């Protein structure tokens with residue numbers, strides 16, 4: 001994982017002649033296919049092919065091709081409006097809820113197309129959970145927030161919990177404790193599980209939302225700027241948690257914080273204005289030696 005961000009100065013003749021920059025980061029630079037070819041060792045969790053997304057007549061994502069490896073952290077970065085949230089929502093079909101949105105192309109999860117008509121969206125969103133920018137706990141007790149998903153899916157009654165934890169763990173308490181421990185929140189709340197979740201701090205609420213997501217035993221956790229509303233200490237806790245989660249889950253995280261992307265992610269996808277994926281690769285390489293002049297300008301803060 002990258003620990004520092006280096007500023008590389010690529011003032012080669014080639015870049016000066018093939019790329020004309022503006023302060024908005026617009027350029028006539030051509031995106032080379034090899035900039036987004038990324039070979040990884042893990043298995044492929046998502047395979048995204050020729051993905052286009054439109055909102056009415058406006059195109060938000062154009063021709064996105066990338067594969068996301070399992071059990072790792074993938075960061076999505078890029079300036080506001082470049083389509084990061086749109087892309088994230090494609091991975092569990094949350095865009096289906098937006099009337100104007102139209103998705104074309106293919107997204108396969110473990111080799112299976114998720115945009116087929118017969119796909120069970122409840123099951124998909126159980127496998128691919130989501131955590132949002134603003135913590136959004138239900139106005140219920142901490143315990144009920146965590147057990148909400150398994151109760152909704154009927155897992156408490158159907159014995160899924162017993163299958164997950166063994167016969168003696170078929171009860172809700174075990175599930176609540178496991179999810180809160182995984183979300184690094186248990187020790188702060190174990191004596192007040194029946195208190196209203198809205199009484200927690202923002203950082204605690206966000207970890208509770210992560211616990212709520214983990215309680216249904218997902219495979220993938222999508223996070224859209226999960227720490228941007230938090231102070232530095234709460235942010236550090238979320239970052240540590242994301243790195244821990246990647247040992248067992250596939251995590252895809254949108255962030256505007258370059259240092260955060262460099263610290264926590266294994267690979268980084270850089271989207272730029274126009275909804276194109278410009279670079280995708282190992283996080284260290286993207287931050288230390290980007291191929292694209294625009295990506296270099298973006299990560300060194302020249303625009304965005």
Ligand SMILES: Nc1ncnc2c1ncn2[C@@H]1O[C@H](COP(=O)(O)OP(=O)(O)OP(=O)(O)O)[C@@H](O)[C@H]1O
Pocket residue numbers: 055060078079080081082083084085086087098100
């Ligand atoms: N529900 C919607 N209806 C219409 N247009 C939308 C909708 N959501 C997003 N868009 C448009 O699609 C483009 C991409 O938006 P998106 O929210 O994915 O960007 P983003 O990279 O997540 O930006 P930010 O960093 O500001 O969150 C923008 O031009 C935006 O205005």
Ligand SMILES: [Mg+2]
Pocket residue numbers: 084085086224
């Ligand atoms: Mg967004």
